[in-house]
Amino acid sequence: MMTFEGFNLRGMAMGELVLISKWGGIGLITVFLYGKFRDKVPGSAIDRECLLEMSVDDGDTIGLIIEKLDIMQKDVAHIFLNYQYSTVNRKLHPGDRLAIFPIEMSVLYRQYFVKHDD
Amino acid sequence: MGKFILRLNMNDLSVKKEDVSENYRVLGGRALTSTIISTEVNPTCHPLGPNNKLVFAPGIITGTTAPSSGRLSVGAKSPLTGTIKEANAGGIPGQKMARLGIHAIIVEGQPKEKGKFYILRMTPEVIALEEAGELTGKGMYETNELIWKNYGEGTGIIGIGPAGELLMVNAGISCNDPENGPGRYAGRGGLGAVMGSKGLKAIIIEQKGLGDIAYANPELFKQGQHKLAKGLQEHAVTGQALPTYGTAVLINILNEAGGLPTRNFSSGKFEGASKIGGEVINEWSKTRGGKVGHACHPGCVIKCSNVVNHPDGTFHVSPLEYESAWSLGANCGIDSLDDIAELNRICNDVGLDTIEAGAALGVAMEAGVIPFGDGKKAIELLNEVGKGSPMGRILGNGAAFTGKAFGVVRVPVVKNQAMPAYEPRAVKGIGVTYATSTMGADHTAGYTIATEILSVGGKANPLEAAEKGAMAKGFQTATIFIDATGYCLFIAFAILDLPDAFQGMLDTINGVLGLSYTAEDFNRLGAEWLALERKFNEAAGFTKQDDRLPEFMYYEKLPPHNQVYDVPDEMLDSVHGS
Incomplete structure (x- = not known):
């Protein structure tokens, strides 16, 4: 299990979602991690969805979440917010689904997608 | 050693060497197969009749030491789509053909004796047509094993399995890999059935070493080779992602984009995606071997290729690509990668395109x-194809034929060819390529651009539509150029981003041909070759009304x-x- 300062989160590694704690923020988003970012969730399995629930405040951006997860932006290949290819600048809202792929998984025909930016 | 064209006439079982004209000398791969088909084949002919021709052509730089350049193109009128068709494959035979000086092989006519199969054997000393004998009816694994046993290890093999022999229009043409696996397919469009209709079971090429490739400007070639290799190694996609995870890395990515076609294109998201992607294949390579x-x-x-093993560490299949993991997995609701690997193995053995x-x-x-999701029943069903049972023949003739047989409306095809693993309702730009490609629904026919970039949502401004249409066409012309060179299409990731790598590619081509192609020629020639293919299709009866996606995609909303x-x-x- 893990904690990041200022964030409450719960992680699902082995198929069961466990609520760790809840404080602050206006609500929760779900973050799906891939590739080496799966290591952020201890006990995660390669063949299961690796997800965290994190609280967000008004105006929090994807970039802030990435920072709080201790991920360098240069190590990020693709971000999808609610299935839309996205920049780090977009603001988050409770209930959002955020997926982050590392640079080692950068196979994507970039021209296929518009990068959404708030 | 000069280059030559080999003409194989199956009517009288003769093999003839022909000189290469200057017009043909500068062509290779798809440019050469499509030019020969356009020149020599009546567009209205029956694809499985005596008047169709099957053409094999290595790319312009295939056989050289340029990086990732071993592609072999195969062309004919397609029995699946009715259009002109080119499919290309990696593996070892393309390089060996080129190193024997073979510019192209043209197969025409049909043997008088129906059901009899032959092999074309080529060595530096001998080119001969022989009876296929015990190879007839064999799956590709056994076929390859027997050929290496009889003709020597390292022999290049181009062959068809039972699906091609039985003239099923989803039959592909296999090329062997360095370990003699049959998994490198010129898969799409039923070219295996055309090869079967010619009574040709296999082409075998006994050739060792680098052969005798002529370089007009060896120094320029070397410079280009170095620039391109450097770009491919530096780029994150070609240098890191593809060798680490293979193309199946796209399973989780397209799933997060909501564009992974699931359960026969009824959703863009598959709940079992995490179980069938490149990350699992990578993990298995450590825990199971492979x-x-x-x-x-x-x-x-x-x-980008891989070898996937059984749980006990024994060999199962190679390669297991994104398109196959998707088509035999998410598209069927199957989340067992072992079952998907078995379905892929059956396709490789029987001789089928995995997408179709x-x-x-x-x-x-x-x-x-x-039922959707039942991997074991899917394996039983797919095994019917090799038996030639009525059910097997239905499936072996592709998605559109299967849809007609069972009265299904939701059939994801364009010009009868099944769509690959990008849902056009989620990735709208790819729909433009599927609809307007000269080959039917084909993701390799052109990189594409998001329709939001194209600005075509809602009612299009005609002037703007023309401009954006030209952009979309640009991607198709770039692709056809790469398909002519013999380079793997994946070099596009690097050459589109790195100007030095792009120049390196041009330098290798100019170094071989003694020409001075520039980026402008890249587009000009691509457009000319594309126009040639388009003209063939028009003469075969295709109109703009055929350049549409299936109707259900215009009224069914995709989650x-x-x-x-x-x-x-x-x-x-x-x-x-x-």
Whole structure:
């Protein structure tokens, strides 16, 4: 299990979602991690969805979440917010689904997608 | 040693060497197969009749030491789509053909004795047609094993399995990899059935070493080779992602984009995606043995191929690509990667294109023949193809045929060819390529651009549509150029981003041909060759009304984006209309 300062989160590694704690923020988003970012969730399995629930405040951006997860932006290949290819600048809202792929998984025909930016 | 064209006449079983004209000398790969088909084949002929021709052509730089350059193109009129067709494959035979000086092989006519099969054997000393004998009826694994036993290890093999012999229009043409696996396919469009209709079971090439390739400017070639290799190694996609995870890395990515076609194109999201992607294949390579970073031919620096093992560590299949993991997995609702690997192995053995096979299974599941998600029943069903049973013949003739047999409306095809693993309602730009490609629904026919970039949502401004259509066409012309060179299409990731790598590619071509092609020629020649293919299709009876996606995509909303396909017809028409 893990904690990041200022964030409450719960992680699902082995198929069961466990609520760790809840404080602050206006609500929760779900973050799906891939590739080496799966290591952020201890006990995660390669063949299961690796997800965290994190609280967000008004105006929090994807970039802030990435920072709080201790991920360098240069190590990020693709971000999808609610299935839309996205920049780090977009603001988050409770209930959002955020997926982050590392640079080692950068196979994507970039021209296929518009990068959404708030 | 000069280059020559080999003409194989199956009417009288003769083999003839022909000189290469200057017009043909500068062509290779898809440019050469499509030029020969356009020149020599009546567009209205029956694809499985005596008047169709089957052409094999290595690319312009295939056989050289340029990186990732071993592609072999195969062309004919397609029995699946009725259009002109080119499919290309890696593996070892393309390089060996080129190193024997073979510019192209043209197969024409049909043997008098029906059901009799032959092999074409080529060595530096001998070119001869022999009876296929015990190879007839054999699957590709056994065929390859017998050929290496009889003709020596390292022999290049181009062959068809039972699906091709039985003239099923989803039959592909296998090329062997360095370990003699049959998994490198010129898969699409039923070219295996054309080869079967010619009574040709296999072409075998006994050639060792680098052969005798002529370089007009060896120094320029070397410079280009160095620049391109450097770019391929530096770029994150070709240098890191593809060798680490293979193409199946796209399973989780397209799933997060809501564009992974699931259960016969009824959703863009598959709940079992995490179980069937490149990350699992990578993990298995450590826990079960097998391999990632496998090269499908000597000299490939990208190495996107893989070897997937059984749980007990014994060999199961190679490669397991994104398109196959998707078509035989998510598209059928199957989340067992072991079952998917077995379905892929059957395709490789029987001689089927995996995309079309998975699409046909998905349509059969939609009809209730077997339930979605039942991998074991899917394996039983797919095994019917090799037996030639009525059910096997239905599936072996592709998704559109299966849809007709079972009265299914949701059939994801364009010009009868099944769509690959990008849902056009979620990735709308790819729909433009599917609709307007000269080959039917084909993701390799052109990189594409998001329709939001194309600005074509809603009603299109005709002037703007024409401009954007030209952009979409640009991607198709770039692709056809790469398909002519013999380079793997994946070099596009690097050459589109790195100017030095692009120049390196041009330098290698100019170094071989003694020409001075520039980026402008890249587009000009691509456009000329594309126009040639388009003209063939028009003469075969195709109109702009055929450049459409299947109707259900225009009225069924696809979750999770809940979008229909709304790119206007004017936009699709403008791609080739200018």
